[in-house]
Amino acid sequence: MAIVTMREALNQALREEMQRDKNVFLMGEEVGAYQGAYKVTKGLLEELGPKRVIDTPITELGFAGLGVGAAMAGLRPIVEFMTFNFSILATDQIINSAAKMLYMSGGQFNIPIVFRGPGGSAFQVSSQHSQALESWFAYFPGLKVVMPSTPADAKGLLKSAIRDNDPVIFIEQERMYGNKGEVSDDPEFTIPLGVADIKREGKDATIVARSLMVPVALKAAEALEKEGISCEVIDPRTIRPLDIKTIVESVKKTNRVVIAEESHPFCGVAAEIASEIMERAFDYLDAPVKRVSGVDVPMPYAKNLEDAAIPKVEQIVAAVKEVSYL
Amino acid sequence: MAANQFKANPIVAKSTQDMRKRTPEPSRLGAEDTSAAGVMDHDAAEEVDARLDPTQAVKDAQKRRFAELDRATLIDIYRQMLLVRRFEEKSAVAYSAGKIGGFCHLYIGQEAVAIGAISAIRKDDYVLTSYREHAHAIAKGMSPDSVMAELYGKAGGCSHGKGGSMHMFDKEVNxxxxxxxxxGQIPLATGVAFATKYKETDQVTLCFFGEAAVNQGAFHESMNMAQLWKLPCIYICENNQYGMGTSLERAMSFQDISQKACAYEIASEFVDGMDVLAVREATLRAVERARKTYLPTLLEVRTYRFMGHSMSDPGNYRTRAEIERHQERDPLKLFSTSLKEERIMSDEEMKNVDDEVREEVEHAVRFAEESPLPAAEELFTNIYADPIPKNE
Amino acid sequence: MATQVIMPKLSPTMEEGQLSRWLKKEGDKVSMGEPLAEIDTDKATMEMQALGNGVLRKIFIQEGESAPLGQLIAIIGEPDEDISSFTNQAPASAAAKADAPVADAPAEADAPIVEKKEEAEEPKPAKPAETETPASGNGSHTPAPAAQPASGRLIVSPLAARMAAESGIDLRSVNGSGPGGRIIKRDVEGLITQQGSAAPTAAKKQTQLRAVPSPGQKSAINAPSAYRDEPASEMRRTIAKRLVTSLGPVPHFFLTTEIEMDRAAEMRSGINALDPGLKISINDIIIKVAAAALLQHPQVNASYQDKVVRYYEHADIGVAVAIEEGLITPIVRAADQKSLSEIANEVRELAGRARERKLKPEEFIGATFSISNLGMFGIDEFTAVINPPEGAILAIGAMSPKPVVRDNEIVVRQMMRVTMSCDHRVIDGATGAKFLQTFKKILENPLFLVV
Known part of the structure; x- marks a missing residue:
């Protein structure tokens, strides 16, 4: 165990898995010589060589498709998007090829590929570079969608994603690369996909949060504890397939739930979770499910406006009080 | 080959131009010369027309190709072309009768392209193509039974009825x-070629697409990566001159597709797609380049589809006279005439082959008819290779 | 070998096509891929290409005619080939084929999906034992008596509702402390503590009674009625299919009139007095009168056939007969040509065999006009559904004495209301009204029958 940043944890996962399986290769813009736009791939080129760590031209559709093709022929590509904003250019290959290949081929061609990179809001990069796209990808059967919130989760989940035999969308949070935490150095340390983590136990209200919102929710829980409200914080970690069981069990215990997310509310993941809770735990709810989402506008540049667009501790606290009739 | 095949890394090479000057590896240098020559293989539109109206030189070339091939190979090529023609005719009938649903894009008229090109590769080489793919699937060695059953949406289909006309797959025959x-298949094929090079095999990948795909970014992105990373992929543009109902002239500013390879320094050729042996020969040259030097090639193969874009195509965008003009150069007719002229096959032998392939197609239809519908559970299988049990 | 040219499927949604133009005529040489005809589909006019080589030997449908998918529309064969087997079989086999892909195939394909969906349904959140409780919880929602505000709607969180039901707490007595007076968990919790543990048992009992009422229980049950499923008979299915095909695509309109029946009744008793063996009914007279009126109004004795309107020479009157499994309409052919006694005998005989299910298809298929009489059930007036492709149907109500004004005096007359349902594609309002006027005139003065 050592305290490392999420950036380092991801780097360890990449290194360990590439050392473990020579069919794993990494490609993307600036992943090699530049050492990664966010330094997640630092040192990998020198260590593993240019055959395994490949700098691509800025050609997202092209290299995403190339990755899927390589996966069809037996390799296990890791495709880095410098940010997930650019994955929008590659969605044809992710959705029409990667997600559907196994089904269309009647089970003949699975696509073991990881599309990874930072997503969500960054710091003052305005509308085109601050987007939470998980609900796009989670919409499609055939894709798995993972969003870690701690360095340990990042490492364990990325290793599982690389070993997984299906296409995995692995969305890191740009603002969280520097967050620190304890991380195992056991090369066999993995965290299974599809399993939620209870980040904090509680009995009065449930807060479901993912990625950037997990630390925010934990702070909110701390504040509420002082007021005598005990909150359970659940991080689904994998958005698809979603561990709804853990969430529902918590709701049955607390009877009230707030779902926090940095993405837009409309057709978002929180909306889906709310719907599942309503279907599975209607009779256990003492209050309507409450969402705390990013503001439903493109991300602005100005610092004050940007701040206003992303959910804060106070909003989660207020939402928990609302569902607690306080 | 080794790690030095991957020289995109800016530390290692500043640009291809520099690299060529500084590190002229003999094998690659040769290929690059071919590349240049390839690009200059044809000059202008007049020459294109000239090829469609054979000169003595072209005829001599055809004779030479015949002479170079053994009888069994020639007969097999003829048999494959006929099989595909009969298969597609039957598909049309089955579609008309409502046995086949959805879209159904027929290959009639283009047989020389798939058969000629795929006859030039090995069984362990790869083929990817578009949705007009029944012929490629059969030529690559898939059983007509499983292709027809897939068209019928039956459990016996290669994709168990989940893919249909546009999504034939067979891992066994690559x-x-x-x-x-x-x-969409162009980056995929580029990736398959990437994988074979990564694994250091000498397999090649054939990637077929229509001329309309050339206007997609995916084509240009793939061309760039293929030459940048020297990937053994052979891009075969089946220029049938119409993207659905839009003629090439109405869709492409510069229509000389083979010349587009210049932009990427990729070797290219313009090929008469109605002459099966010409397609085969051009593909062989490209295959050799790919196997020996990992270099890509772009072949523009001029062909023509005799049927509509799909079975639901009203076909009002081209005249009957135009279709008939192209039908004079029906690839099957051209090849069978030559086979007779060269005394490779007699009328009777041709009739026998026709009977055989008809029976093979009938068998495929019977197989498809008798094959059961996919089981209801199939709806929920093959979504994930590693399914995560639903968290109930 | 001859190639059967069938109406091809030219688009994924096409169900039938109209032959807009033959591009070849009988005797022309055709080859594979050559355009044979132009077909109007639901999407576009498309060229149909020949799928065989030879000579166009026989054309079965003419330009302007439509055919369902799969129907044989032509034969391509060698000039000297015997194609008699196709020309003989053509219509029957074509119809049989046509049905298969259009109607049956999609059904087949849909079935597993539907089934599977049900199987795949997420298990219900509550276990069977628990399902009763929400029901009783909902019961407590029922618009409430005096204690509640005028709106009567009880606002309660799902959890509180369940807890109250389990504890036998009457939510109407609870004051909600949530937003808008919503009754929430803590409101119910407070009461549970007060109540102690006796209540729940009683409540459970009550819940069970409500959820599974015993047969003798007559109290108001709000739940949907119980039912049992029995397979629909072939006949019931055919009725369903026919009537749906009717009300769907057939634009109905209705005309009602009231007819004085005293003279018709007099005539009936007069005739039956002449020969007691005759047993003429009012219905027989109605049939005869309808036939006579139809001959005067050929626009009503007609049917709309896709692209053509068909007018009939004779009035073949379908008479709806209720039988055990449903109904059937045996036909009195050329009722206009027949005497009342012939009609009476024929109707009796047909109805008898109808009840024994012994009618031949030609005896109940292909009427030009139908009559449905529910008078014997005391129905005053009703509307009937047209049996396509017929153009109209006449619904006859009961004959009963009613006060009417005649010559400025109120008198009692035997009155009968009839309603004609018309297919507006072939019969217009005035056309139908004129027919009904004639029908009424003759029925009120049956002597017109012999004029």
């Missing part, structure tokens, strides 16, 4: 699919 988005 047929990696029909793909439904125009140009």
């Amino acid at each position: 047929f990696l699919g029909g793909h439904g988005i125009v140009g």
Whole structure:
């Protein structure tokens, strides 16, 4: 165990898995010589060589498709998007090829590929570079969608994603690369996909949060504890397939739930979770499910406006009080 | 080959131009010369027309190709072309009768392209193509039974009825699919070629697509990566001159597709797609380049589809006279005439082959008819290779 | 070998096509891929290409005619080939084929999906034992008596509702402390503590009674009625299919009139007095009168056939007969040509065999006009559904004495209301009204029958 940043944890996962399986290769813009736009791939080129760590031209559709093709022929590509904003250019290959290949081929061609990179809001990069796209990808059967919130989760989940035999969308949070935490150095340390983590136990209200919102929710829980409200914080970690069981069990215990997310509310993941809770735990709810989402506008540049667009501790606290009739 | 094949890394090479000057590896240098020559293989539109109206030189070339091939190979090529023709005719009938649903894009008229090109590769080489792929699937060695059953949406189909006309796959024969988005298969094929090079095999990948796909970004992105990273992929543009109902002239600013390879320094050739042996020969040259030097090639193969874009195509965008003009150069007719002239096959032998392939197609239809519908559970299988049990 | 040219499927949604133009005529040479005809589909006019080589030997449908998918529309064969087997079989086999892909195939394909969906349904959140409780919880929602505000709607969180039901707490007595007076968990919790543990048992009992009422229980049950499923008979299915095909695509309109029946009744008793063996009914007279009126109004004795309107020479009157499994309409052919006694005998005989299910198809298929009489059930007036492709149907109500004004005096007359349902594609309002006027005139003065 050592305290490392999420950036380092991801780097360890990449290194360990590439050392473990020579069919794993990494490609993307600036992943090699530049050492990664966010330094997640630092040192990998020198260590593993240019055959395994490949700098691509800025050609997202092209290299995403190339990755899927390589996966069809037996390799296990890791495709880095410098940010997930650019994955929008590659969605044809992710959705029409990667997600559907196994089904269309009647089970003949699975696509073991990881599309990874930072997503969500960054710091003052305005509308085109601050987007939470998980609900796009989670919409499609055939894709798995993972969003870690701690360095340990990042490492364990990325290793599982690389070993997984299906296409995995692995969305890191740009603002969280520097967050620190304890991380195992056991090369066999993995965290299974599809399993939620209870980040904090509680009995009065449930807060479901993912990625950037997990630390925010934990702070909110701390504040509420002082007021005598005990909150359970659940991080689904994998958005698809979603561990709804853990969430529902918590709701049955607390009877009230707030779902926090940095993405837009409309057709978002929180909306889906709310719907599942309503279907599975209607009779256990003492209050309507409450969402705390990013503001439903493109991300602005100005610092004050940007701040206003992303959910804060106070909003989660207020939402928990609302569902607690306080 | 080794790690030095991957020289995109800016530390290692500043640009291809520099690299060529500084590190002229003999094998690659040769290929690059071919590349240049390839690009200059044809000059202008007049020459294109000239090829469609054979000169003595072209005729001599045809004779030479015949002489170079053994009788069994020639007969097999003829048999494959006929099989595909009969298969597609039967598909049309089955579609008309409502046995086949959805879209159904027929290959009639283009047989020389798939058969000629695929006859030039090995069984362990890869083929990817678009949604007009019944012929490629059969030529690559898939059983007509499983292709027809897939068209019928039956459990006996290669994709168990989940793919249909546009999505034939067979892992056994390295047929990696029909793909439904125009140009979508081009990056995929590039990736397959990437994988074979990564694994240091000498397999090559054939990537077929229509001329309309050339306008997609996927084509240009793939061309760039293929030459940048020296990937053994052979891009075969089946220029049948219409993207659905839009003629090439109405869709492409510069229509000399083979010349587009210049932009990427990729070797290219313009090929008469109605002459099966010409397609085969051009593909052989490209295959050799790919196997020996990992270099890609772009072949523009001029062909023509005799039927509509799909079975639901009203076909009002081209005249009957135009279709008939092209039918004079029906690839099957051209080849069978030559086979007779060269005394490779007699009328009777041809009749026997026709009877055989008809029976093979009838068998496929019977197989498809008798094959059961996919079981209801199939709806929920093959979504994930590693399914995570639903968290109830 | 001859190639059968069938109406091809030219688009994924096409169900039938109209032959807009033959591009070849009988005797022309055709080859594979050559355009044979132009077909109007639901999407576009498309060229149909020949799928065989030879000579166009026989054309079965003419330009302007439509055919369902799969129907044989032509034969391509060698000039000297015997194609008699196709020309003989053509219509029957074509119809049989046509049905298969259009109607049956999609059904087949849909079935597993539907089934599977049900199987795949997420398990219900509550276990069977628990399902009763929400029901009783909902019961407590029922618009409430005096204690509640005028709106009567009880606002309660799902959890509180369940807890109250389990504890036998009457939510109407609870004051909600949530937003808008919503009754929430803590409101119910407070009461549970007060109540102690006796209540729940009683409540459970009550819940069970409500959820599974015993047969003798007559109290108001709000739940949907119980039912049992029995397979629909072939006949019931055919009725369903026919009537749906009717009300769907057939634009109905209705005309009602009231007819004085005293003279018709007099005539009936007069005739039956002449020969007691005759047993003429009012219905027989109605049939005869309808036939006579139809001959005067050929626009009503007609049917709309896709692209053509068909007018009939004779009035073949379908008479709806209720039988055990449903109904059937045996036909009195050329009722206009027949005497009342012939009609009476024929109707009796047909109805008898109808009840024994012994009618031949030609005896109940292909009427030009139908009559449905529910008078014997005391129905005053009703509307009937047209049996396509017929153009109209006449619904006859009961004959009953009613006060009417005649010559400025109120008198009692035997009155009968009839309603004609018309297919507006072939019969217009005035056309139908004129027919009904004639029908009424003759029925009120049956002597017109012999004029």
